[in-house]
Amino acid sequence: MSRSGYTIYDIAAEAGVSIATVSRVLKGDSSVSEKTRLKVQEVISRRNYRPSSIARGMTSKTTHTLGIVLPKLLNPNYAMIFTGASDGAWAAGYSVSLFPWRSITDQEGNPALLLAERRLDGVIVCVEYLPPHQQELLGRSLGELRQYMPVVLIGCVPADLDYPAISYNMAEITQGIVEELIRLGHERIALIGGMEEDRDELRRDIGYRQGLEAAHLPFVDSYRVWCGGTAEDGEAAMDRLLSSLLPSHWPTAVIALNDMVAMGCMAAARRRGLQVPEDLSVVGCGNLFCAPYLVPPLTSIDTHQQQLGRRAVELLLSGEKRREDARWEWVRRDSCGPAPLPKEKT
Amino acid sequence: MSRSGYTIYDIAAEAGVSIATVSRVLKGDSSVSEKTRLKVQEVISRRNYRPSSIARGMTSKTTHTLGIVLPKLLNPNYAMIFTGASDGAWAAGYSVSLFPWRSITDQEGNPALLLAERRLDGVIVCVEYLPPHQQELLGRSLGELRQYMPVVLIGCVPADLDYPAISYNMAEITQGIVEELIRLGHERIALIGGMEEDRDELRRDIGYRQGLEAAHLPFVDSYRVWCGGTAEDGEAAMDRLLSSLLPSHWPTAVIALNDMVAMGCMAAARRRGLQVPEDLSVVGCGNLFCAPYLVPPLTSIDTHQQQLGRRAVELLLSGEKRREDARWEWVRRDSCGPAPLPKEKT
DNA sequence: CTGAAAGCGCTTACAG
DNA sequence: CTGAAAGCGCTTACAG
Numbered sequence: 001m002s003r004s005g006y007t008i009y010d011i012a013a014e015a016g017v018s019i020a021t022v023s024r025v026l027k028g029d030s031s032v033s034e035k036t037r038l039k040v041q042e043v044i045s046r047r048n049y050r051p052s053s054i055a056r057g058m059t060s061k062t063t064h065t066l067g068i069v070l071p072k073l074l075n076p077n078y079a080m081i082f083t084g085a086s087d088g089a090w091a092a093g094y095s096v097s098l099f100p101w102r103s104i105t106d107q108e109g110n111p112a113l114l115l116a117e118r119r120l121d122g123v124i125v126c127v128e129y130l131p132p133h134q135q136e137l138l139g140r141s142l143g144e145l146r147q148y149m150p151v152v153l154i155g156c157v158p159a160d161l162d163y164p165a166i167s168y169n170m171a172e173i174t175q176g177i178v179e180e181l182i183r184l185g186h187e188r189i190a191l192i193g194g195m196e197e198d199r200d201e202l203r204r205d206i207g208y209r210q211g212l213e214a215a216h217l218p219f220v221d222s223y224r225v226w227c228g229g230t231a232e233d234g235e236a237a238m239d240r241l242l243s244s245l246l247p248s249h250w251p252t253a254v255i256a257l258n259d260m261v262a263m264g265c266m267a268a269a270r271r272r273g274l275q276v277p278e279d280l281s282v283v284g285c286g287n288l289f290c291a292p293y294l295v296p297p298l299t300s301i302d303t304h305q306q307q308l309g310r311r312a313v314e315l316l317l318s319g320e321k322r323r324e325d326a327r328w329e330w331v332r333r334d335s336c337g338p339a340p341l342p343k344e345k346t
Numbered sequence: 347m348s349r350s351g352y353t354i355y356d357i358a359a360e361a362g363v364s365i366a367t368v369s370r371v372l373k374g375d376s377s378v379s380e381k382t383r384l385k386v387q388e389v390i391s392r393r394n395y396r397p398s399s400i401a402r403g404m405t406s407k408t409t410h411t412l413g414i415v416l417p418k419l420l421n422p423n424y425a426m427i428f429t430g431a432s433d434g435a436w437a438a439g440y441s442v443s444l445f446p447w448r449s450i451t452d453q454e455g456n457p458a459l460l461l462a463e464r465r466l467d468g469v470i471v472c473v474e475y476l477p478p479h480q481q482e483l484l485g486r487s488l489g490e491l492r493q494y495m496p497v498v499l500i501g502c503v504p505a506d507l508d509y510p511a512i513s514y515n516m517a518e519i520t521q522g523i524v525e526e527l528i529r530l531g532h533e534r535i536a537l538i539g540g541m542e543e544d545r546d547e548l549r550r551d552i553g554y555r556q557g558l559e560a561a562h563l564p565f566v567d568s569y570r571v572w573c574g575g576t577a578e579d580g581e582a583a584m585d586r587l588l589s590s591l592l593p594s595h596w597p598t599a600v601i602a603l604n605d606m607v608a609m610g611c612m613a614a615a616r617r618r619g620l621q622v623p624e625d626l627s628v629v630g631c632g633n634l635f636c637a638p639y640l641v642p643p644l645t646s647i648d649t650h651q652q653q654l655g656r657r658a659v660e661l662l663l664s665g666e667k668r669r670e671d672a673r674w675e676w677v678r679r680d681s682c683g684p685a686p687l688p689k690e691k692t
Numbered sequence: 693c694t695g696a697a698a699g700c701g702c703t704t705a706c707a708g
Numbered sequence: 709c710t711g712a713a714a715g716c717g718c719t720t721a722c723a724g
Contacts, residue, residue: 005462005493005494006493007700007701007702008701008702009701017710017711018710018711018712019701019702019703019711020703020704020710020711020712020713021709021710021711023702023703023704024703024709024710026702026703027703031709031710032709032710033709033710036709036710048462048490048493050459050462050463050490050494051463051701051702052463052465052700052701052702053463053464053465053702054400054403054404054409054464054465054700054701054702055404055700055701055702055703055716056701056702056703057400057702057716058400058401058404058700058701058702058703058715058716058717058718059702059703059704059715059716060702060703060716061716063400065411065443065464067441072429073425073428073429073432074425074426074429074635074652076422076425076635079419079420079422079425079428080420082419082425082444083418083419083420086419086444086446087446090446090449095413095443095444095445095449095460095464096443096444097411097441097442097443097444098428098432098441098442098443098444099441100432100433100436103436103441113396114441116351116394116396117396117397117398117399118399118400118411118441119398119399119400144394144396147351147352147394148351148396230635231635231636231638231639260635260636263636263639264639266639267639270641288636289420289422289576289577289606290577290606290609290634290636290640292577293577293609293610293612293613293640294636294639294640294641295616295640295641353716353717353718354717354718355717363694363695364694364695364696365695365717365718365719366694366695366696366697366719366720367693367694367695369718369719369720370693370694370719372718372719373719377693377694378693378694379693379694382693382694397717397718398716398717398718399718400716400717400718401700401716401717401718401719402717402718402719403700403718404699404700404701404702404716404717404718404719405699405700405718405719405720406700406718406719407700
């Protein structure tokens, strides 16, 4: 039982046939006589012989492996994308390899190197936060990659990248959230999360401003707090916001970058004695598994990450060239309610 | 720019050298003359040529790809394992492919088929819940797999599987939790989660009973509630438990299968008017990212999943044969406190 | 320093 | 129905 396992030569020799015949048995070719087939089958199963898909791939130019490039799997949203992709891929006979984000934007050595060398049958690249200096690099990497395998983009995909894609636009989603909050009577709405230098597709503040403008509400600079994507980030950002304002000016609603940031916001608000949703409504994004179990249960935007991953695989395998919009929808829970009635200050 | 990309022949022809020379330039062989090297390099970078690692693998018998078999990625604990494995693998020049659990236990066709055919450089198999009828099948699959690649087991690994492994024993961990709760004065301790038919390594109730016995506390059958691993499961199980008992007999502490089940337990308790931790202490397992943000923050057992994944890759690549115990530690937060003083019933 | 040739483990025309 | 041979895209002795 050597580590290398058996080859088609071993099986052919033991069965007393040529390797061509073994190969035919393997692929279920009906031209093989029953007698030969049985003999070969017997050797194959006795030896637990498994043909090398690598060698097969040499002729078929196929690896039955897809790649997925994700910013980071630890964020449950990405784990959901991966799960969807993996399920879809598996159903079609493929497995999927994870590549870290830096595999496609690393300056050292040649970018996209490893991915291209792998000769995958396709790769899904999830484009989210992208420092400005990486934008051109990403374009180049994708171009090189495309020489060797089909590429599908998902996430907040820049409009100028001409690839099949499933994209969502955070500005648009955020505008929808703002409009709904205004409908609930909120006027002091804060936006927490994101980075100033983000690309437009990611800039929730664009939709935020548009939503306010449409309702003739002022844009108040201090209600816009930039921060990273973790619960700690959200907690610190909310803290900063509340510290910088008189309680009478505190927002009555907060739109968080994602559910983790929302968790942090709720914690910071609670520490200040604010009741959610009586004093403060909170809306997250991503609809994580824990959202219903927060106190109060968190209203969130479901971005259907699992289905996104699944659909990306479909696009990849079908070769369709189109660009689609990702679905999203409100999931209403108790963290979001009508604006509080104006009360006197203490 | 055909999808197939260039081959070493294209580059050799364009540079006016033999493929052997191109190959030497590629691997940085110093025997190539400076002039030739530059000429070849120029063609390579102008064409963005990337040698096929597949073809390379034919001679080197290496794929630079590891596999990981996970019960399900959606559970954040497994995503952490994958992340750790991926980080470790990437640092060593490998990428890792995800294989669903059924790829190794599916009855249809030959089990382990796909994995063995992939000729990976190694595979990590995470063994957790395992229906009794799959146990023998798993042993066989692993045996076949081992013919073709090194295997490392992680999770709650059955003692009779003779593979390099990193294992944790839930019975032992649970016993530790019980002892600590008893130290806090608890006497009515419930255990929620798991399946009656689980293997001993997973049977938290074994450690649970031992912990009680050591303290001469009775084992009360109704305090032991079997259920699945989601928050919904936990909520329903807790509900069942509370409904079945007089309030005066309600447990003062709950040990949950994992953090998700713990979330469910807290929700069910809250609905009954129980205060955590004043009336009920709750201990989870896994220390998920949301544990600190639950209300109250959840005490949990950190099983260091990321490090587990990383270490598994080390074992795989180093070829070490040993079996290690996984680390775990308490993360104390507010959900767990001293037992309430006995009070009168309403 | 460089090239011709064999080999990695398969598949697939092409003969017979 | 079956086998000998070429080929997939590389690497690596072996010559020169």
